[in-house]
Amino acid sequence: MQQDLATRDAVAFEPAYQTETTVAAALVGHLAELGVEQAYGVIGGAIGVLFDALEESPIEVRHFRHESGAAFAAAEAYFASGKPAVVFTTTGPGTLNALTGLTAARWEGAKVILISGSTSAPQRGRWATQETSAYTLPQDALYGTGPLFDFALRLEHAAEFPELARRLSIGLARPGGFVAHVGLPIGLQASRVDLPRHRPRTTLAVPVAPAEEVRYCAGLLQADPFAIWVGFGARHAGDLVLELAQRARARVFCSPRAKGVFPEHHELFVGVTGIGGHSSVAEYMTQMQPRRVLVLGSRLGEATSFWDPDLEPAEGFIHVDVDPTVPGVAYPDCHTHGVQAEIGRFLEALLEHFPRREDEARILAGPHHPRWSELEATAEQDGEPAGVVRPQAVMRAVQRHVIDGSEALVMSECGNAFAWCNHYLRFPAAARYRVSTLFGSMGHCAAGVVGAALARGGKAVAVVGDGSMLMNSEISTAVQYRAPAVWVVLNDAGYGMCESSQRVLGLATGQLSMPCVDFVALARAMGADGARVERAADLDGAFEQAMAAELPFVIDVRVDPGEPSPLMERFESLLKQGSSKSVAGWDL
Numbered sequence: 001m002q003q004d005l006a007t008r009d010a011v012a013f014e015p016a017y018q019t020e021t022t023v024a025a026a027l028v029g030h031l032a033e034l035g036v037e038q039a040y041g042v043i044g045g046a047i048g049v050l051f052d053a054l055e056e057s058p059i060e061v062r063h064f065r066h067e068s069g070a071a072f073a074a075a076e077a078y079f080a081s082g083k084p085a086v087v088f089t090t091t092g093p094g095t096l097n098a099l100t101g102l103t104a105a106r107w108e109g110a111k112v113i114l115i116s117g118s119t120s121a122p123q124r125g126r127w128a129t130q131e132t133s134a135y136t137l138p139q140d141a142l143y144g145t146g147p148l149f150d151f152a153l154r155l156e157h158a159a160e161f162p163e164l165a166r167r168l169s170i171g172l173a174r175p176g177g178f179v180a181h182v183g184l185p186i187g188l189q190a191s192r193v194d195l196p197r198h199r200p201r202t203t204l205a206v207p208v209a210p211a212e213e214v215r216y217c218a219g220l221l222q223a224d225p226f227a228i229w230v231g232f233g234a235r236h237a238g239d240l241v242l243e244l245a246q247r248a249r250a251r252v253f254c255s256p257r258a259k260g261v262f263p264e265h266h267e268l269f270v271g272v273t274g275i276g277g278h279s280s281v282a283e284y285m286t287q288m289q290p291r292r293v294l295v296l297g298s299r300l301g302e303a304t305s306f307w308d309p310d311l312e313p314a315e316g317f318i319h320v321d322v323d324p325t326v327p328g329v330a331y332p333d334c335h336t337h338g339v340q341a342e343i344g345r346f347l348e349a350l351l352e353h354f355p356r357r358e359d360e361a362r363i364l365a366g367p368h369h370p371r372w373s374e375l376e377a378t379a380e381q382d383g384e385p386a387g388v389v390r391p392q393a394v395m396r397a398v399q400r401h402v403i404d405g406s407e408a409l410v411m412s413e414c415g416n417a418f419a420w421c422n423h424y425l426r427f428p429a430a431a432r433y434r435v436s437t438l439f440g441s442m443g444h445c446a447a448g449v450v451g452a453a454l455a456r457g458g459k460a461v462a463v464v465g466d467g468s469m470l471m472n473s474e475i476s477t478a479v480q481y482r483a484p485a486v487w488v489v490l491n492d493a494g495y496g497m498c499e500s501s502q503r504v505l506g507l508a509t510g511q512l513s514m515p516c517v518d519f520v521a522l523a524r525a526m527g528a529d530g531a532r533v534e535r536a537a538d539l540d541g542a543f544e545q546a547m548a549a550e551l552p553f554v555i556d557v558r559v560d561p562g563e564p565s566p567l568m569e570r571f572e573s574l575l576k577q578g579s580s581k582s583v584a585g586w587d588l
Contacts, residue, residue: 023158024053024189027182030165031113032058034172037083038455040070041098044090046117046130049189054088062454062481064447067094069474071101072444073451075110079434080409081455084111084172091117091186092130095142100441102179103148107439109177109232113168118154120187132183143183154183158193169202175322175342207322209341209349217294217318217339218353224291224315226250227284229273231304232257233297233321233343235430240347241296242266247354251290253281255304256418256437258297260427273311274304275437276422276566282310295319297343300330303437307331320346384536388560391416391490393536395424398463398488401543403427408459408486408547411449414440415465415497416565417490423566443472446487450474453483459547461486466517467495478552479527486546487554489519492561500564519556530554 021029028050040062043051054061064070067089074085089098095116105112117132124133132142140146143154151171153164164182171178209217228250230241238261245252245268252262253270256277262269271278293313297320298304305311307330316335319327320343327338339346384390402408403425411434412421418435427433434452436444446469449462462485469489478485494513520530529551531542539557546553 020192020194022049022053022189023155023161023191023193024050024184025056026161026193026195027115027164027184028053028057028059030168031084031086034169035083036086036113037081038062038074038077038451039086039088040064040074040077040451041086041088042067042070042090042094043088044094044117044130046091046094046119046132046186047088047115047184047189049186050088050115050117050184053189054086059086060454062451062477064450064477065474066447066472067097068101068443069447069450069472069477071098071112071114072104072441072448072472073101073454073474073477074112075101075105075108075451076411076434076445076448076460077451077455078105078110078112079108080452080460083455084113084178085451085455087112087114089114089116090130091119091132092136094130095132096137099148101444101447102181104436104439104441104444106148106150106177106179108436111172111178112180114149114179114181116181116183118183118185120185121156122187142181148179149181150178152181152183154185155188156185158188158191161193161195166202170204173202173204175204175206206342206345207340208345209320209339211349213339214346214349215353217337218350220292220315220318220337221248221294221350222353225288226292226294227270227290227313228252228262229293229295229298229300229317230254230258230261231296231298231300232261234258235261235297237296237344237347238262238430240344240351244347244351244354247351247356250294251284251288253284255298255300256422256435257304257433258430259422259425259433259435261430263428264426265428272422274302274306274422276419278423282308285311285313289314291315293317295321295327296347297321299326299438301438303440305330385560385562387534388558389533389536389539390563391420391559391565392424392563393539394463394488394490394557394559395420397539397543398461399425401540401547402459402461403432406459406547407432408461409434409452409456411435411445411452411460411462413445413462413464413468414442415468415495416492416500416567417463417465417468419497419565419567420490421463442468444468447472447474449485449487450478450481450483453478453485454481459484459486461488461546463488463490465489465495465497466491466493466514466519469519470514470517475523475528475552475554476526482550483552484550485552486549487519487523487552488546489554489556490559491516491519491556492559493517494561497565497567516558519554523552523554528552528554530556533557 125135271280312334320339324340328336412418445462453460493516523530
């Protein structure tokens with residue numbers, strides 16, 4: 001994977017300008033200079049000129065079947081390549097359709113630019129087809145900086161272009177994510193714009209903690225045993241996290257999104273927290289009671305922590321993040337020392353205070369990350385259910401054929417799929433796993449896998465539920481562009497996680513099952529290939545076919561709907577205990 005912009009000391013962009021061109025061509029050319037290599041979207045009459053400019057540019061254009069799928073694909077293309085991506089949509093429904101995927105992109109920390117059509121001023125308020133104006137849609141939300149966008153602007157005059165170019169340069173250069181919206185009125189796209197002869201230059205430095213701050217943190221950590229809680233924001237600093245853990249003999253646990261940042265087979269690894277996580281983490285915290293926890297690049301939100309008080313250290317958190325507003329939010333009653341810094345630079349400085357030691361290899365006592373045999377012990381039963389496969393067997397196949405047997409990316413979808421994957425899969429390194437636990441939109445990975453496969457130029461495998469697959473799979477798009485995408489569908493003919501939670505709470509479940517879909521037939525109807533699996537013995541053959549396939553491939557696995565996911569096991573356990581803890585949106 002290419003180095004993310006946030007990990008560099010400084011980033012400079014120098015767009016190569018012509019003297020005059022159209023507004024649409026100028027914007028597309030500027031984005032290409034800023035590193036955009038791929039654009040995802042759906043054409044419409046209001047962006048015909050923009051679409052033409054994209055087609056004439058070095059940017060690869062991928063025409064999707066739905067704007068939300070395009071937005072999810074753009075977000076995952078960013079994480080797969082480290083390059084910002086463009087989403088293009090027409091006015092009205094086209095723009096609104098993309099908002100779910102763009103919101104996911106922002107919550108995930110992607111760099112994505114939406115370029116949408118907008119109704120020209122003379123036609124506003126006159127019932128123009130698919131009108132996008134103050135008469136029809138909320139302008140502050142669409143064209144203002146706020147919860148949806150880091151930056152948004154509807155360009156009203158060609159003279160605004162230089163300022164737009166400058167702001168996009170700054171946004172894409174800054175650490176972390178950047179999701180922007182540029183609205184282009186129909187009549188403006190073909191307007192001529194004079195471009196400045198002097199190239200604007202944007203240089204931004206990543207935040208670095210002062211030496212005295214690092215020294216203070218080192219003193220706190222050296223005073224007593226501590227643990228390390230790794231988040232997705234530390235994904236580019238995995239080697240440094242490993243080095244610190246070994247020198248300090250500190251135990252490590254991670255958020256679901258950070259699986260693999262610290263090798264999950266390492267003896268110092270305790271487990272995964274949050275959705276689908278492991279009880280070994282809470283056991284370690286209560287039994288070994290480390291005085292402090294060093295948090296690296298995690299918001300510690302509900303999907304990562306459940307705000308579990310058992311995970312609070314006695315002396316509090318040292319919380320390092322590039323965003324200074326993050327530390328202290330998830331655990332307001334726990335003492336938190338916040339540090340704004342890029343994780344890699346902070347760890348490099350911190351390691352100077354932790355010299356190598358002869359007993360580095362000695363492992364502290366206490367709970368360890370559960371091994372496959374331990375995890376499977378509670379799931380072992382005599383025989384195999386007729387006509388269905390236990391999800392644990394699917395996870396074994398993913399581990400064997402995809403994680404251990406290839407360099408493919410694995411993605412898991414919101415629902416039981418990400419609970420199974422978070423709990424069972426083991427990753428040796430970062431950049432091998434993607435999961436959206438915070439926004440958690442169904443259809444994210446089902447469509448995002450296409451963008452990831454195209455951007456990385458190699459296999460990407462999405463583990464999804466049948467509900468998500470029916471929402472937004474973009475198989476047809478994958479076939480058109482020969483994306484090496486694989487879908488592993490956990491087909492239980494229903495909304496499994498919702499049904500399980502409703503049943504546990506004693507609530508209605510009558511509408512949550514659905515007719516069983518033959519996803520292999522569906523895939524083949526669109527030009528892809530697939531294999532149906534109804535016995536665990538057939539999993540190996542199906543995965544071998546999928547990983548060797550040149551076409552997009554669907555593995556349709558009829559899974560046992562009665563097998564409780566790891567999240568539901570925790571849910572039921574807390575109910576039995578009469579707990580008041582929160583689990584994934586429900587207060588128990």
